[in-house]
Structure formats: C-alpha cells, structure tokens
Amino acid sequence: MPTYKVIYFDSKGRGETIRLALTVAGQDFEDVRYVKEEWEKVKPTFPQKQLPCLQVDGRYIPQSGAIMRYVGRAFGLYGANNDESTGIDVILGATDDFVKHVITATYEKDDAKKAELKKDIEQSKVVQYMDILEEILKENNGGDGFFVGDKISVADILVFDMLDQVTAMITLPAFPPKLGALIDRVKTYPKIKEYLAKRK
Ligand SMILES: N[C@@H](CCC(=O)N[C@@H](CS)C(=O)NCC(=O)O)C(=O)O
Incomplete structure (x- = not known):
C-alpha cells in the first residue's frame, strides 16, 4: 500500500480539495502544512517550486488539477467510463x-x-x-x-x-x-x- 502526503500551506486554497478527495476515498494521508519561512527553505527541492504537491511513496506529483485527477482515478472518484x-x-x-x-x-x-x-x-x-x-x-x-x-x-x-x-x-x-x-x-x-x- 503506498503512503500519501498532501503537502501545502496551512490553509484550504488549492490543497483542500485534495485532502477532501483522499478523505472520501478513505485513504490515510499525512497532512503536511508549511509556514512561509519553512516553505522558502524547501521550495528549491520541489518540482515546479509550487504547492500543492502529492507525495506518493517517494514520488512527488505537482499541479492541483493533475493531483485531483490522479486521486480520482486511483480511488474510483473519476467516473466509471x-x-x-x-x-x-x-x-x-x-x-x-x-x-x-x-x-x-x-x-x-x-x-x-x-x-x-x-x-x-x-x-x-x-x-x-x-x-x-x-x-x-x-x-x-x-x-x-x-x-x-x-x-x-x-x-x-x-x-x-x-x-x-x-x-x-x-x-x-x-x-x-x-x-x-x-x-x-x-x-x-x-x-x-x-x-x-x-x-x-
Ligand atoms: N497551477 C498550480 C498553481 C500552484 C500555485 O500557484 N501555488 C501557489 C499557492 S496556491 C504557491 O505554491 N505559492 C508559493 C510560491 O510560489 O512560492 C496548481 O494548480 O497547483
């Protein structure tokens, strides 16, 4: 079973739909919330230097739309056909x-x-x-x-x-x-x- 981390700021913004989708899926995830100073330190290590990112095991997925579709496809929340x-x-x-x-x-x-x-x-x-x-x-x-x-x-x-x-x-x-x-x-x-x- 992969492990999931939703990485965003301490706000709803573009991160909340992803948190909600994983919640509906019944999938546990680590809810990582950066404050601005911490984010500035780690930013260079992130793909596209932006949040949200979904970390699935070791792999980072950027772009909220792509993440939402990924979660949707993985957990049957993206249509039956x-x-x-x-x-x-x-x-x-x-x-x-x-x-x-x-x-x-x-x-x-x-x-x-x-x-x-x-x-x-x-x-x-x-x-x-x-x-x-x-x-x-x-x-x-x-x-x-x-x-x-x-x-x-x-x-x-x-x-x-x-x-x-x-x-x-x-x-x-x-x-x-x-x-x-x-x-x-x-x-x-x-x-x-x-x-x-x-x-x-
Ligand atoms: N198209 C991207 C936009 C991401 C974006 O604009 N992220 C902002 C927060 S909502 C961000 O990372 N800001 C901090 C920074 O650029 O350092 C997405 O949908 O994920």
Whole structure:
C-alpha cells in the first residue's frame, strides 16, 4: 500500500480539495502544512517550486488539477467510463473558468476596479456558473444524485469546496434548487461530515 502526503500551506486554497478527495476515498494521508519561512527553505527541492504537491511513496506529483485527477482515478472518484470522466472534466473546466474571475478580482490592486470585478462576479459570473451546474445536474437522474453517474466524484467535491472557499471573497446568491441539494448531499456525505466537524 503506498503512503500519501498532501503537502501545502496551512490553509484550504488549492490543497483542500485534495485532502477532501483522499478523505472520501478513505485513504490515510499525512497532512503536511508549511509556514512561509519553512516553505522558502524547501521550495528549491520541489518540482515546479509550487504547492500543492502529492507525495506518493517517494514520488512527488505537482499541479492541483493533475493531483485531483490522479486521486480520482486511483480511488474510483473519476467516473466509471470515458463519458463519465469527460462529464467530470467539463465541470472541472467550468469551475476553472469561474475561479479565474475570482482570482483576478482577489489580486486586483485598484479598489474601484476590484469592486467592479466583484460586482460582475456576484451579479453575473456566479449566476452563469451555477446555471451551468444546475443544467448538468438535471441531466443526470433528474438532479437528485451527484453530477455524474450514481456516486460522488471529484467534481462534486471540487464544486462543494470551491463554493465554500469563494464566500471569503464574494457573496453568493441563493443556489438553484438541485445545486443547493447537491451541496448539502456533499456536506453531509459521512466521511466529509466527519472531516468538516474536525476541521480547524
Ligand atoms: N497551477 C498550480 C498553481 C500552484 C500555485 O500557484 N501555488 C501557489 C499557492 S496556491 C504557491 O505554491 N505559492 C508559493 C510560491 O510560489 O512560492 C496548481 O494548480 O497547483
């Protein structure tokens, strides 16, 4: 059995979906969290000099998207066939598009511009994103299960975690009904519920 280390900073950021995915998989992992000074010392030894990294036995895997897919494939959280995996990829892509807007607004230095970007996200971008998700859900078993197939996947985990994290930056509108129910389903998924109850 390989041993797993999720290496990131002491925050949710790009590391949390990976922690959640391994938790759902029921796979133990070491949760390594660097503080900035420690990170600067070890940074040159890491591939791509960035975090997160997943260490599987001795091997380092960089890039959060690649790590998530790796974990998904390794533990049956990445669809049962090509169509389902592609459905998951579509959601990961739509989520990437949305997150880019949030990151741009977060790092905008000009206050007036930042407020404008934030307003556009809250009034338009997030609504478009949620509508995309709602439609995808409705097309799968009437929207009463998970995004793809008949079990939880990295798409459900990522969407839940990302919508949770963006509330630090933007005010979310009410969720459309199927998406709201999906978020509750993920939040109360037994392994996730247990993890969230212990999370700092
Ligand atoms: N595309 C990469 C981006 C990774 C990234 O930007 N990592 C940041 C933290 S979220 C980082 O390592 N910052 C510290 C540094 O560059 O020294 C991914 O998705 O993993």
